[in-house]
Amino acid sequence: MSEIIRLQAADKDFELFSELPAALYPSGSLRFALPEDLNTDYLLAAYVLRANGRAKARAALYSNPHLQFAGQKCLCLGNYESADEPELAQRLLRHCCEEAKKLGAEYILGPMNGSTWNHYRFSLHHDSPGFFPEPYHHLYYNDHFKQAGFTGIARYFSSIDTIMRFDRPEVMERERELSAAGVRLRAIDLREYENELSRLFDFSLLAFRNNFLYTPVSRETFIRKYAETKKIIDPRFVLLAEDNNGNLIGYFFCLHNFFNTKEKQLVVKTIARNPDRKWKGLGQVMANSIYKAAVQEGYSSVIHAFMIEGGTSTPTSAAFSGTVFKNYMLYGKKIE
Template structure:
């Protein structure tokens, strides 16, 4: 039976059929449904599907983010990838997306990436012990990408602290003195002016991550709109901001509870950002030590440092706090 490929836009009458395709390949209790799928409509070129008669077998989106480049070359990304375990359909789909990316002038195709690192990206090595907000895909997706000529270009990991240490941390009085000497105030995020804090976080995050792998800028209004949606899931007491005497943001910890595993009181540290000025070196360690002490006092049983670049400083912070790897994630690239 012949397979055919179809290309649609978000305005297409078929968009909902393509959007709902994953419902037919994941079980109802899958972690997949805990987080809505994100499409980066600003950078979206088209959505592709491979069909057998009228049945979708695979689906993906092609993105062209003008600020995204790999090895200093123009780069597109393939994201929102979902497929039956049908290698031929997967090959047809990825080949078509690759061909169209090349026509757009791209020298590389990155994936999986829904437009940028601000959205969902990376495949997990294992899906055996998922946690809240972890990317969740079917295990054979990596094989689809490798068979289509992709190679891993960046590795990430998540680490679990099973017993929250306090004995190895700096004494609490020393932490307080260090905080005073740095002249910083560490406080929870302000939920009564959440948008106001997000606007100031926009500047800090762009300063902290400007030189990160595949970083692309995001406008302030887009940033605020995107992260306003986290209001209901973040842990206010543990999402912490360090600011100087003038109220300038210097460091940030974004934390939430593991809503996927309610049987255990577990905290997830999702994002750590610090101002790049060398004089603030150690501020992340200070905030981490204060957070660990509070978590122990509040009865948390474990902490996950989530989705860290294996080459990034946040991974070394996790190691200091005794985190052990529990999963790895891979981002792939294909030369066109």
């Protein structure tokens, strides 16, 4: 006997949704290394499937008014967790698709917690250790989605560079050219962190607007989201590039891999530059500066995280000897 319960974040029974992972993963699992990513800005409803009185699966349905796929109105299915019981999983996923249809959606994407600013994608394998801030989940979730009629719409990867080569002649030449044009690189100023984030917000609207499935967020949401990282970033590895008028034209946002206790490993989380062709090569120049600083600080490898196949970050990663070691998939389903 099973039932599906519809919940809102403020409901007193919402613990049925929030506490389910504790029943699905052992204590100490990497699943609990990151906080829950519930996007209340776009949350329509949360669903929990119970069987024989016990919660077995959950999912959240999101409506992001800025999001479209292939010109179609779409909703997002996120925060998915389930026991390895395919029949129950199929019932929950079918129910979510039916709810999306009632709301006029033509397509449903998942896993995505409302937008690409939040957690999305499933890992396709656990062949290599997880890294910060990569979410962890059961791999059979991929099977659940495919069995429910979802197909892959975008493939992503993370690469790792253990060579740590820098100061290649062609990159140094481009660095001299950009420097002569008035470009300067500097570390983010933690004393002015909120002002720096406000500048990054304005720049991100320009740099990311053509990214796959990009949707804008409010300045307040952006600052709130990144304000949480202040206590864990090393400003030497959050690098800003400015032109001769002080305008932001690029940035590198890197984090220490707190999951790796055996060696120092740096994670490149975000690379962005002004799309104007006159700044071509800036990403590699910034990467070169990051690499030099990382080697000086005893880092033995760099991870370039969560890149879409064919994306603009790929040339920079490839130029710095990135070797793919992780793969991810984002799924979608046309609602009939």
